[in-house]
Amino acid sequence: MRETNNPNRLWLRPGQIAQYGLLSIGGFIMIFPYLWMVSTSLKARGTWYNISLIPEQFSLEHYDRLLGTSLLPRWYLNTLVVALVATASVAFFSSLAGYVFAKYEFFGREFMFMIILATIMIPTEMMIVPWYVGIATIGWIDTLPGIMMPGMLSAFGVFVMRQFIANTPDELLDAGRIDGVSEFGLFWRICLPLARPALAVVVIFTFLGHWNDFLWPLIVVNSDNMQTLQVGLSRLSSLETGADWGGTMSGAALASIPMLVVFMFFQKQIVRGMKMSGLKG
Amino acid sequence: MTTERPYAGLKKLLATRRLTLTQRKKLWAYIFVALPFAYFLIVNISAMLNSFIFSFQDYMTISTERTWIGLDNYTSTLSNPIFHQALRNTLVFAAVRVPVVTVLGLGVALMLHNIRRAKGFFRMLYFIPFVTSGVAIAWVFKFLYLPNFGLFTHLFDALGLPRQYFLGDPRTALLSIIAVTIWASLGYYALIFLAGLEDIPVEFYEAAMVDGASAWQRFRNITLPLLNRTIVLVVILCMISSLQNFTFVRMMSKDGFGGPLNSTVTMSLLIYKEAFFSLRMGGASAIAVIFFAIIFVLTLVQRRLLVREFEY
Numbered sequence: 001m002r003e004t005n006n007p008n009r010l011w012l013r014p015g016q017i018a019q020y021g022l023l024s025i026g027g028f029i030m031i032f033p034y035l036w037m038v039s040t041s042l043k044a045r046g047t048w049y050n051i052s053l054i055p056e057q058f059s060l061e062h063y064d065r066l067l068g069t070s071l072l073p074r075w076y077l078n079t080l081v082v083a084l085v086a087t088a089s090v091a092f093f094s095s096l097a098g099y100v101f102a103k104y105e106f107f108g109r110e111f112m113f114m115i116i117l118a119t120i121m122i123p124t125e126m127m128i129v130p131w132y133v134g135i136a137t138i139g140w141i142d143t144l145p146g147i148m149m150p151g152m153l154s155a156f157g158v159f160v161m162r163q164f165i166a167n168t169p170d171e172l173l174d175a176g177r178i179d180g181v182s183e184f185g186l187f188w189r190i191c192l193p194l195a196r197p198a199l200a201v202v203v204i205f206t207f208l209g210h211w212n213d214f215l216w217p218l219i220v221v222n223s224d225n226m227q228t229l230q231v232g233l234s235r236l237s238s239l240e241t242g243a244d245w246g247g248t249m250s251g252a253a254l255a256s257i258p259m260l261v262v263f264m265f266f267q268k269q270i271v272r273g274m275k276m277s278g279l280k281g
Numbered sequence: 282m283t284t285e286r287p288y289a290g291l292k293k294l295l296a297t298r299r300l301t302l303t304q305r306k307k308l309w310a311y312i313f314v315a316l317p318f319a320y321f322l323i324v325n326i327s328a329m330l331n332s333f334i335f336s337f338q339d340y341m342t343i344s345t346e347r348t349w350i351g352l353d354n355y356t357s358t359l360s361n362p363i364f365h366q367a368l369r370n371t372l373v374f375a376a377v378r379v380p381v382v383t384v385l386g387l388g389v390a391l392m393l394h395n396i397r398r399a400k401g402f403f404r405m406l407y408f409i410p411f412v413t414s415g416v417a418i419a420w421v422f423k424f425l426y427l428p429n430f431g432l433f434t435h436l437f438d439a440l441g442l443p444r445q446y447f448l449g450d451p452r453t454a455l456l457s458i459i460a461v462t463i464w465a466s467l468g469y470y471a472l473i474f475l476a477g478l479e480d481i482p483v484e485f486y487e488a489a490m491v492d493g494a495s496a497w498q499r500f501r502n503i504t505l506p507l508l509n510r511t512i513v514l515v516v517i518l519c520m521i522s523s524l525q526n527f528t529f530v531r532m533m534s535k536d537g538f539g540g541p542l543n544s545t546v547t548m549s550l551l552i553y554k555e556a557f558f559s560l561r562m563g564g565a566s567a568i569a570v571i572f573f574a575i576i577f578v579l580t581l582v583q584r585r586l587l588v589r590e591f592e593y
Binding site for chain 1: 325332335392397412413417420422425525528549556557565576
């Protein structure tokens with residue numbers, strides 16, 4: 001509904017003002033829990049129940065404790081390793097599979113692609129028991145490879161990459177072939193660089209998914225050392241005696257702030273990704 | 282262009298066979314796709330089939346012996362009152378969350394679409410919870426919901442409303458969790474709607490304005506019909522994510538297993554509990570198979586009921 005009259009006059013129309021008002025109220029509701037989280041995390045032990053956004057007794061003790069004496073830094077590292085390795089694998093193999101499905105004709109192509117797409121429909125809850133059994137058989141319980149295993153490839157990634165790489169002109173690939181580029185080289189040097197926007201989307205969403213993953217790591221991890229950030233965070237309070245709201249709030253802040261920073265940097269890619277990823281059905 | 286070293290041997294082999302270009306391309310395609318396809322077959326497809334198999338077996342984690350017991354897991358599941366409670370809670374979860382998210386998400390998207398300035402800023406505000414982990418969000422809201430001391434109690438007091446125990450009261454626990462999941466995913470669905478709105482050609486609205494259509498008429502006769510695919514998509518995505526919700530119920534229910542009094546137990550929580558605490562892998566698999574069937578059927582039904590084709 002874009003009227004093309006003088007924009008400066010429309011700026012102050014009552015309709016616009018009402019919408020800004022509603023959006024601001026909603027935006028406040030969105031942002032307030034974060035403010036409360038950070039505020040509580042900065043309140044000195046025992047002053048958690050004071051109803052004030054600005055801490056009366058300002059203290060960094062919870063951060064100090066989490067980063068200094070708890071295993072949280074180790075959990076950070078575990079999560080980072082899991083997320084980075086799995087994301088690299090998803091990025092490479094999804095693109096490779098997407099490239100093949102987009103650019104090659106071969107027997108069984110449609111069938112294979114359909115099978116891969118169909119896996120999106122299988123709920124994780126249905127696979128965790130067989131995964132657990134399989135992981136236990138090869139002795140990967142409570143290890144980082146065990147946490148990564150189900151997330152090393154993504155059907156969504158294959159789908160997005162295929163859609164995008166399909167737009168690469170065949171002439172470009174044929175020209176490469178004439179110049180003696182190998183079939184893998186066509187993928188690595190031509191298709192992949194051209195598919196960078198789609199790849200960025202796959203990478204960001206995969207990394208985000210692994211960083212925030214909860215159900216599977218919760219099952220596969222036992223020892224305190226091998227926790228991912230989310231699993232460790234979920235058990236933060238039970239590690240201590242009684243309610244430790246300063247600890248949990250600073251833990252929540254430490255777990256969410258890296259992703260907020262990532263989001264600020266890649267906002268454009270995320271928004272564009274949601275538009276082009278074929279999510280629109 | 283240099284050759285890829287690791288492939289040099291293979292390439293030589295292919296060259297000596299004197300394959301045609303088409304044959305060579307096919308061969309490479311199979312080589313490239315073999316590993317990814319095998320991965321999906323093993324990790325997803327065979328896991329799903331195994332889940333079916335386990336559901337007909339007596340299978341405890343500790344004992345490695347597995348015996349076929351026919352439909353026993355299914356009959357005992359279907360006669361288990363907690364299963365009925367879990368099924369009911371899961372359906373209530375979806376039935377409350379989907380309409381609220383769809384309406385609010387569309388509302389937010391329409392406003393984001395209409396405003397002229399600071400669009401990116403507001404879009405970001407609503408989208409932030411999507412990148413925050415469910416565990417962190419759950420902790421924050423558990424603190425806000427805290428009986429007697431939490432901020433929401435003070436808010437209710439200030440508004441003169443009766444005190445609630447939120448997560449501690451079987452009547453309000455599930456709704457309290459649903460409210461958080463709505464808060465957390467609103468921006469995500471609003472963004473999907475926004476993408477749909479931006480796809481509708483502006484000319485339609487301009488033509489309608491020339492004809493003197495009111496804002497409501499434009500919404501009713503242009504926006505809604507042309508947004509049909511997006512609405513269907515949001516409804517289905519939101520329904521699936523509601524049915525599968527695990528993190529929030531696990532984190533926010535009183536005992537982590539659907540308390541108080543099983544008022545927040547859901548299907549995914551029950552599967553988790555059966556398999557990894559009651560150590561009944563077979564029983565858990567039977568619930569998982571039923572769960573899968575429910576999601577599958579509901580998705581198909583919604584597609585049938587909701588999709589209207591419009592060409593533009």
